[in-house]
Amino acid sequence: MTEGLGSWKRTHTCGALRAADAGTTVTLMGWAHRRRDHGGLIFLDLRDRTGLTQCVFNPAASAAAHGRAEAVRGEFVLAVRGAVARRPDGTLNPKLATGEIEVHASELRILNEARALPFPIEDEVEVDELVRLQYRYLDLRRPSLYRNFALRDAVCRAVRDHLHGHGFLEVETPFLTRSTPEGARDFLVPSRLSPGSFYALPQSPQLFKQLLMVAGFERYFQIVRCFRDEDLRKDRQPEFTQIDIETSFLGRDDFLALVEGMVAEVLRRVHGVEVAAPFPRLTYGEALARYGSDKPDTRYGLELADVTALFRGAAFQAFARVVEAGGVVKALRVPGAGGLSRKEADDLVTAARSYGAKGLVWVKVTPEGLASPVAKFLEPVRPALLEALGAGVGDLVLLVGDAMPTAALVLGRLRSDLAQRRGLVPTAGYALLWIVDFPMFEWSEAERRWQAMHHPFTAPRDEDLPLLEGRPAEALAKAYDLVLNGQEIGGGSIRIHQQAIQQKVFELLGIGKDEARAKFGFLLDALEFGAPPMGGIAFGLDRLVAILAGEESIREVIAFPKTQKGSDPMTEAPAPVSPAQLRELGIGVLDLGKDR
RNA sequence: GGGCUCGUGGUGCAGCCUGGUUAGCACACUGGACUGUCAAUCCAGAGGUCGCGGGUUCAAGUCCCGUCGAGCCCGCCA
Numbered sequence: 164m165t166e167g168l169g170s171w172k173r174t175h176t177c178g179a180l181r182a183a184d185a186g187t188t189v190t191l192m193g194w195a196h197r198r199r200d201h202g203g204l205i206f207l208d209l210r211d212r213t214g215l216t217q218c219v220f221n222p223a224a225s226a227a228a229h230g231r232a233e234a235v236r237g238e239f240v241l242a243v244r245g246a247v248a249r250r251p252d253g254t255l256n257p258k259l260a261t262g263e264i265e266v267h268a269s270e271l272r273i274l275n276e277a278r279a280l281p282f283p284i285e286d287e288v289e290v291d292e293l294v295r296l297q298y299r300y301l302d303l304r305r306p307s308l309y310r311n312f313a314l315r316d317a318v319c320r321a322v323r324d325h326l327h328g329h330g331f332l333e334v335e336t337p338f339l340t341r342s343t344p345e346g347a348r349d350f351l352v353p354s355r356l357s358p359g360s361f362y363a364l365p366q367s368p369q370l371f372k373q374l375l376m377v378a379g380f381e382r383y384f385q386i387v388r389c390f391r392d393e394d395l396r397k398d399r400q401p402e403f404t405q406i407d408i409e410t411s412f413l414g415r416d417d418f419l420a421l422v423e424g425m426v427a428e429v430l431r432r433v434h435g436v437e438v439a440a441p442f443p444r445l446t447y448g449e450a451l452a453r454y455g456s457d458k459p460d461t462r463y464g465l466e467l468a469d470v471t472a473l474f475r476g477a478a479f480q481a482f483a484r485v486v487e488a489g490g491v492v493k494a495l496r497v498p499g500a501g502g503l504s505r506k507e508a509d510d511l512v513t514a515a516r517s518y519g520a521k522g523l524v525w526v527k528v529t530p531e532g533l534a535s536p537v538a539k540f541l542e543p544v545r546p547a548l549l550e551a552l553g554a555g556v557g558d559l560v561l562l563v564g565d566a567m568p569t570a571a572l573v574l575g576r577l578r579s580d581l582a583q584r585r586g587l588v589p590t591a592g593y594a595l596l597w598i599v600d601f602p603m604f605e606w607s608e609a610e611r612r613w614q615a616m617h618h619p620f621t622a623p624r625d626e627d628l629p630l631l632e633g634r635p636a637e638a639l640a641k642a643y644d645l646v647l648n649g650q651e652i653g654g655g656s657i658r659i660h661q662q663a664i665q666q667k668v669f670e671l672l673g674i675g676k677d678e679a680r681a682k683f684g685f686l687l688d689a690l691e692f693g694a695p696p697m698g699g700i701a702f703g704l705d706r707l708v709a710i711l712a713g714e715e716s717i718r719e720v721i722a723f724p725k726t727q728k729g730s731d732p733m734t735e736a737p738a739p740v741s742p743a744q745l746r747e748l749g750i751g752v753l754d755l756g757k758d759r
Numbered sequence: 760g761g762g763c764u765c766g767u768g769g770u771g772c773a774g775c776c777u778g779g780u781u782a783g784c785a786c787a788c789u790g791g792a793c794u795g796u797c798a799a800u801c802c803a804g805a806g807g808u809c810g811c812g813g814g815u816u817c818a819a820g821u822c823c824c825g826u827c828g829a830g831c832c833c834g835c836c837a
Contacts, residue, residue, distance in 0.1 A: 197797075197798080197799095199795095199796050199797065199799050199800095200793085200796095200799090201793055201794055201795075201796065201799080201800090202792065202793035202794070203793075203794035203795095204793095204794040204795060204796075205794095205796095206795075206796050206797065206799085208797070215797095217796085217797070219795085219796095221794075222794085223794085236788095237787085237788095250795090251795070253795085254795055254796075254797085256796095256797055258797080259797080262797090279769070279787075279788055279789095280769080280770090280787080280788095281769060281770070282769080282770050282771090282787090283770080283786080283787070285798090288770080288771085288786095289770090289771065290770065290771075291765095291766090291770085291771090291829070291830095292829070292830070293828075293829050293830090294769095294770075344837095345837050346836085346837040347835085347836050347837075348835085348836085366836095366837085367837095369837095391836060392836095393835055393836040394834085394835060394836075396831085396832085396836090397830085397831075399836070517762085517832080517833055518833085519833090614837070615837050616837075617837065618837045619837070620837095621837090672837095726828090726829070726830090727829075727830070727831090728828085728829085730828095732828095732829095
């Protein structure tokens with residue numbers, strides 16, 4: 164019953180025809196979106212990626228075409244030939260771009276049939292994500308999802324055009340490379356030619372892009388897949404895409420200006436939005452103090468306050484001891500939230516604990532005074548506390564006493580939880596923000612050693628170089644993150660381009676001379692052969708596109724994403740391989756059984 | 760590694776708390792009717808290992824334990 168295209172050529176897409184086309188004979192191709200069979204007349208909405216066109220089959224006009232249309236079912240692939248006609252008065256459909264016209268079909272070819280679908284091809288149908296992923300090729304037929312990929316394409320094109328226009332070269336770097344210490348868990352690939360040895364898939368092209376700068380390429384970029392074997396989230400996939408950029412001979416501010424131009428170009432081209440450059444900047448210390456986050460959403464207020472001084476030697480022992488030990492007391496005033504129930508208050512305490520706080524003090528400001536489990540201890544500082552926060556009757560005040568940065572981070576997360584729950588987050592608009600002056604190192608209590616906050620190749624600020632001897636905790640880095648609406652969309656730094664400083668940083672990170680030589684020898688060598696000053700950034704493309712598309716999850720902007728367990732329900736990857744394949748690679752699989 | 764939520768015809772859900780008729784509804788699907796619909800309408804029909812395994816009970820979709828899968832979160836993600 165199905166047939167080929169023959170000599171037919173598609174003349175128009177299904178989203179193209181307008182009233183002005185009335186009278187032309189056209190050939191459309193696409194999928195049978197919906198069929199309305201009136202016994203005599205059959206209406207058939209033909210869909211391609213551009214839209215819908217109503218085709219009318221009239222037995223009086225063409226009995227053959229009408230006969231074939233009777234057999235058409237959902238998602239059959241069709242070619243329709245006929246004359247464009249203005250729709251009769253009263254039958255125009257304002258919901259369709261093509262709603263002023265219809266095609267009076269004279270010929271119909273059924274190019275392929277389709278089984279009954281597991282779910283309808285419609286926007287806003289709620290289908291279990293597992294089923295969507297099993298039939299992803301059907302899921303992707305939904306117009307809203309197609310739009311996400313058109314948007315993703317437009318973002319990539321804007322990035323490429325902008326960077327090419329500024330002298331950048333797109334260069335590919337290896338996927339099969341070597342495992343490096345620090346950072347995320349590596350995906351490993353066994354080597355057949357060197358049994359027992361493994362490649363690692365890159366967590367990012369970090370080292371290679373620096374080597375391209377040593378090579379004198381000056382301006383490099385790549386839209387490139389990166390791999391990290393960590394647990395998944397709605398904004399984290401094991402393979403994801405970065406816009407990776409590196410430049411030579413640019414200081415931090417010149418580089419940031421260049422990046423701002425690119426981001427502005429993207430927003431202009433995909434959304435027609437003009438953003439003002441330079442973007443606002445906040446130091447890491449300020450962001451932490453004011454918002455309790457290194458990626459604050461500045462579209463709403465709810466800033467934190469520091470009330471440490473009020474609790475020094477205070478009656479409230481829990482806080483007094485924290486202050487004594489060098490900790491801080493941070494406060495968050497939530498205007499008009501004083502009406503929360505006991506359960507809501509308890510939930511806040513539970514959340515605060517899960518975020519790492521030892522506890523959370525909540526205070527309702529009522530006409531009768533303070534309502535709180537610890538109200539009587541707070542009474543002595545009540546006037547000072549209310550004044551410091553500008554709090555009044557009806558407000559809720561949250562207090563966390565702890566070491567920095569814990570106290571601020573806990574309140575920062577409660578701040579964003581509460582803003583969301585109370586509907587304070589604007590749904591439109593873009594708040595772009597640079598966070599700068601990150602610390603070079605953070606202390607890992609678990610490993611009892613310093614860790615690089617950004618990565619081990621990040622340069623310290625010139626004025627902080629001396630701090631590397633003895634006071635590394637105070638050294639700040641030439642690192643920067645770009646934050647969009649409270650999400651980190653990019654991060655980078657000016658790199659160390661002098662071997663001696665790189666060696667010193669490795670030392671502080673507990674990477675000994677021999678280990679550094681063994682794992683990064685090629686980089687250390689390169690730094691001795693005339694490395695230019697360099698710096699760069701990497702954007703999380705998936706996150707950026709998800710935000711621009713208004714999607715919660717990056718899975719909505721990745722064509723074939725993985726589930727939270729890292730599997731693909733369609734291909735059923737990962738899957739076991741044959742013993743022969745393993746033998747060839749010199750690999751045996753351990754039986755880890757129940758209790759590994 | 761841990762916490763929470765979910766799993767019932769193809770899809771989305773109800774039934775579970777308080778065990779006991781033939782597991783119900785909507786959409787999709789199949790057949791029929793219908794010449795202006797656009798979520799077409801009307802009539803009829805088919806379709807279920809209630810994720811899987813075990814237990815309690817006279818009796819389990821329902822209660823208990825385990826397990827698998829999905830989602831969200833904590834840890835993790837330089």
